[in-house]
Amino acid sequence: MYFVYRSHYEGPLSKLVRRLPDETALAWFRRGWGCEDPRRWVEDELGVDVYGLNSIFQKARDLNLPRPESDEQLRILLHEHLYVEGGSDYIRLGEHGLRVRTDDDEVELAYFFLHDDIVRTAPDRLAYLVHEDWPLPDRAGPPRPFTPDVSTTLSGLSGDDDATTYGVFLTFYDGESLACSQPTAFPGVALPALARHLRTADAGEEWAPELRVLRALIAPDEDTLGPTLDRCNRWPGFNLNAGPWADLPDEHVAAHRRAVEIIEAGEYTDHRRPQDSLLQVGDHLAQLAMHCGDSFGYQQWYLFDTTWAATQPDLARSLLRYANHWDPLDE
Structure with missing residues (x-):
């Protein structure tokens, strides 16, 4: 699974990309459930203090919340206990992973737990997001047609x-x-x-x-x-x-x-x-x-x-x- 933190504080590309051993977002949250020091665990796992992410693990400790057994249980827990600046649509858990948008009162931030299958099958949406290094490859072949699939x-x-x-x-x-x-x-x-x-x-x-x-x-x-x-x-x-x-x-x-x-x-x-x-x-x-x-x-x-x-x-x-x-x- 890929983790991506889209943050203006994270280097020349303003994002951090990390590979995780877990197959799903649910598996990652289950693995961290009950950790003794949520902030330290998140930072050790992801290499950065992701804004607000440790809040759900802290709530799990403080309130003795049950470990989620399904995506639906995790979705309910995230919407109730994950700290984000914004509405409920800023927490998006689906079959392909978790996408979250928030802000730290200065700038907007977003983070993503993306399952390998969606990264593999939707590179036209995700190739740049999971690209780790500067610069982008500049190889270009013979001219061929290209049509963007978003507005310009x-x-x-x-x-x-x-x-x-x-x-x-x-x-x-x-x-x-x-x-x-x-x-x-x-x-x-x-x-x-x-x-x-x-x-x-x-x-x-x-x-x-x-x-x-x-x-x-x-x-x-x-x-x-x-x-x-x-x-x-x-x-x-x-x-x-x-x-x-x-x-x-x-x-x-x-x-x-x-x-x-x-x-x-x-x-x-x-x-x-x-x-x-x-x-x-x-x-x-x-x-x-x-x-x-x-x-x-x-x-x-x-x-x-x-x-x-x-x-x-x-x-x-x-x-x-x-x-x-x-x-x-x-x-």
Whole structure:
């Protein structure tokens, strides 16, 4: 069974992935039932103090609760005694495991106990969630069709290519920090042409603020994304404790001039360290794990086109889904 803790405090990918010996969520909870030190047991098992998870084991000790014998019994106990910030729909126990959403009064968090069968049979939903390491594989084969199975926001002006580029910005600026930005699609634009497309296109009202910053930081004569993403990494925002956006002119050259001034004059908050960020740019996948501060760790940007997505369809579809909803098994 897989355990995943989707937490902004957990490293460059903002998640921790761990393999457990138990076959089911029920078996794991039964194994911990009656433990003497619930907080220590959970942390030893999972490698992290998962927010609120020890509460049910503590209640089991305090109230001498019976060990659950079935999923239905566990479901009742979880809804009565597991501490979560949110409604009853934030605790989802089913045949494929347990999914929980909560928050720690600062940011949203989610954790998952996923049975091996669902990870094996639904990689288009779960491949990114259970992916452990930076970076994502960037191998891309010949262009082939790719169709996402979640909603995306169209960027407006289309290009002339057969490819589409997708932008996934796993960023947040307040406590609502999970799945808060729908992916953007640039139809007719392959990733190698995205820089030129952005600097010559008019920023639409539907553009995410990240895209406006990305466009502004492309130099007027620049056709590659690497230097631009390096500048984005040095933008003095993208932090829960900093205002990330400034008014940028619509005209690209003026916007670039203003954006560079902001970078050069910017001051970082919360011990943000751009030098700790991770950046890798390939022909069809660009990925940035941006260090945003000691308090809330990293935020991730992914830009990829259908050439990469068709080669890595499970990673691509599950990444788009990860940005759309906290629960990848949600229908």
